[in-house]
Amino acid sequence: MPFFRKKPSFEGGGLVLFMDVHDAMAAEKVLKAADYAVKLVAPPPELRRGCDLALEINLVEQPGIERLLKEKETGYVSVLPMKPGTSGLLEIVKITDFGDWIMVKAANMKLSFEKKSGIIVNTSGGGCPDIPYLHAEMIGKRLDEAPRPRDLGFTLCALMLDRALEESLTLWRGGSKV
Amino acid sequence: MMLIVGTVPIKDLPLTIGKASAEGDYLVVNGHRIPCTQGTAAMITAALVTTEYLKLESPQVLVVGDTGQGKGSREMYEYLIQNVAKLSPEVLALHYCLPDMALSRRLCEAVKGCPKRPIMIADAASMYAAKAAGLATSFDIFTPDATEMAFLADPDATHPAYIAKHLFDTDVTQTPRLVAAAYQKKNAAKLLLVKGATDYVVRNGEILATISEPNVPALEPIGGTGDTITGLLSAFVYASMEPHEAAIVAARANRMAGKLAQATPATRVRQIIDQFPAVFKQYLCQWSEVCIKP
Numbered sequence: 001m002p003f004f005r006k007k008p009s010f011e012g013g014g015l016v017l018f019m020d021v022h023d024a025m026a027a028e029k030v031l032k033a034a035d036y037a038v039k040l041v042a043p044p045p046e047l048r049r050g051c052d053l054a055l056e057i058n059l060v061e062q063p064g065i066e067r068l069l070k071e072k073e074t075g076y077v078s079v080l081p082m083k084p085g086t087s088g089l090l091e092i093v094k095i096t097d098f099g100d101w102i103m104v105k106a107a108n109m110k111l112s113f114e115k116k117s118g119i120i121v122n123t124s125g126g127g128c129p130d131i132p133y134l135h136a137e138m139i140g141k142r143l144d145e146a147p148r149p150r151d152l153g154f155t156l157c158a159l160m161l162d163r164a165l166e167e168s169l170t171l172w173r174g175g176s177k178v
Numbered sequence: 179m180m181l182i183v184g185t186v187p188i189k190d191l192p193l194t195i196g197k198a199s200a201e202g203d204y205l206v207v208n209g210h211r212i213p214c215t216q217g218t219a220a221m222i223t224a225a226l227v228t229t230e231y232l233k234l235e236s237p238q239v240l241v242v243g244d245t246g247q248g249k250g251s252r253e254m255y256e257y258l259i260q261n262v263a264k265l266s267p268e269v270l271a272l273h274y275c276l277p278d279m280a281l282s283r284r285l286c287e288a289v290k291g292c293p294k295r296p297i298m299i300a301d302a303a304s305m306y307a308a309k310a311a312g313l314a315t316s317f318d319i320f321t322p323d324a325t326e327m328a329f330l331a332d333p334d335a336t337h338p339a340y341i342a343k344h345l346f347d348t349d350v351t352q353t354p355r356l357v358a359a360a361y362q363k364k365n366a367a368k369l370l371l372v373k374g375a376t377d378y379v380v381r382n383g384e385i386l387a388t389i390s391e392p393n394v395p396a397l398e399p400i401g402g403t404g405d406t407i408t409g410l411l412s413a414f415v416y417a418s419m420e421p422h423e424a425a426i427v428a429a430r431a432n433r434m435a436g437k438l439a440q441a442t443p444a445t446r447v448r449q450i451i452d453q454f455p456a457v458f459k460q461y462l463c464q465w466s467e468v469c470i471k472p
Contacts, residue, residue, distance in 0.1 A: 001209040009280045010240075010282075011278055011279035011283075011311065012279075013240075013279065013310060014336075035247070035248075035249060038302065040292075042380050057194055058276070058277075058278065059336055059337060059340075060276065060277050060303075060306070060336075060337050061248065061276070064246065064247070064364070069364070076361070077462075081334075081335075081336060081340055083334050083336065084333060084334075086334040086336070086340050087332070087335065087341060087342040087343065088340070089307070089332070089339055089340060090339055090341065090343065090346055091343075091346070092343060092346065096395075096398075097207045098395070098396065098399070098442075100442075101294045101442070101443040101444065102400070104272065104459040105325075105398045106338070107325060107338045107341070108242075108325045108326060108329070108338035108345065110217045110398065111443075114182055114444070115245060121179070121399075121443055121444035122399045122400050122401050122443055122444065122445075123401050124216065124398065124399055124400060124401040124402070124403070124404070125299070125323065125325070125401075125404070125424060126301025126302070126303075127274055127277075127303035127304070127305065127306055128246065128250070128272055128274070128275075128276060128277070128302075128303050129185040129187070129215065129244035129245060129250065129275060129276055129303075130187075130244050130245055130246025131274070131342035132185075132186065132187040132216050132217035132219070133187035133245040133246065133275065134213060135217070135401050136187060136213075136215060136218045139401075147373075152246075153246055154246035154247055154248070155276065156338075156339040156340075157243055157303075157338045157339070159339060160339050162340075172419055177343075
């Protein structure tokens with residue numbers, strides 16, 4: 001009996017929507033060349049925005065995928081969770097005053113800085129592989145000189161850390177008044 | 179054997195399996211030096227310090243370099259899927275990785291091939307993948323923080339960045355409500371240790387204990403202090419403590435280490451880990467039935 005290796009399955013949880021089929025095909029090529037796992041699928045009618053072809057992606061990789069598509073000038077309409085009823089990306093942040101330091105929390109990510117100097121003293125939370133890397137790259141740097149997680153990171157955890165950095169910059173430039 | 183699995187932020191570190199040892203501020207695995215910072219390294223170091231104190235076998239670890247692009251994570255999952263039955267760990271603790279629902283599903287299937295089912299622990303993105311794929315009930319222990327608890331309570335979210343605003347907006351007093359919602363939708367492991375201003379230990383939906391002392395708010399901003407709790411808990415479970423007892427002792431020990439380190443938001447996780455032996459010496463026998471003679 002012949003032996004067939006089972007093709008690895010893919011459950012991404014995210015969809016990239018396109019205006020036309022040409023863009024969808026081009027995006028698949030760009031993303032596959034960069035080693036992203038993607039699959040051309042028909043979007044459910046309630047999510048359809050342009051053409052009837054979409055790319056299923058691992059939703060966690062949304063920031064890295066959007067950055068690459070923009071770099072390669074590959075048109076797309078939007079990236080959405082596949083599961084109906086999912087909320088939009090969290091926009092709100094929470095702020096905690098620790099006296100000499102402030103902690104800003106965006107979803108599962110937290111960034112803490114010294115009020116006086118604006119030096120990032122810690123980042124915490126998250127669970128994606130770019131987070132410990134960003135932790136090492138950002139700590140000890142001033143908020144306005146630190147690398148942006150949206151530029152170095154690839155995942156939704158990194159995107160949330162970027163939100164925390166953005167809010168921290170606003171607070172620090174405004175005198176860290178909370 | 180206890181097996182800890184996760185990615186570390188060293189781009190060119192190949193897939194590496196071996197016993198963990200410590201060398202100054204570094205972990206050493208098969209000659210590879212890994213800095214003890216936030217993430218899998220902090221978790222392994224906490225587990226290692228604990229097993230050394232308890233005079234147990236050091237953790238076996240499976241680590242790989244990955245800075246976010248996922249290649250290392252996929253190699254790690256594939257290796258584990260192929261080899262978990264042969265390795266047959268008593269405790270399997272899964273940590274940082276690029277969450278992948280399909281690979282997580284295949285791993286849970288592969289674990290069924292172990293001669294004896296390991297105690298399955300997940301934190302960080304391994305927990306995200308398990309929940310997103312509907313596999314939470316295949317796990318024995320999850321260790322979410324407050325936001326991750328809201329993620330487990332949201333039936334639709336596949337990552338904490340997509341949780342409903344009203345769930346993110348809740349304070350610590352709402353944890354019991356989130357816990358109930360997570361269990362109702364089968365999005366929780368058998369045991370939860372919810373890390374926060376008050377830690378909750380929950381078994382099958384029942385809150386068994388809360389821990390709020392010593393109160394060290396500065397632990398939350400320190401990167402890696404959630405990872406150390408998971409490392410402590412894994413090691414205590416490996417030492418044959420009941421999972422709920424291990425969770426209580428881990429939460430207490432982490433808080434006490436923060437107090438002894440006089441933690442501030444600028445403290446590094448290594449400074450917290452350095453306090454564990456003193457905490458164990460002073461409190462472990464009092465908090466549990468684990469008493470080590472010097």
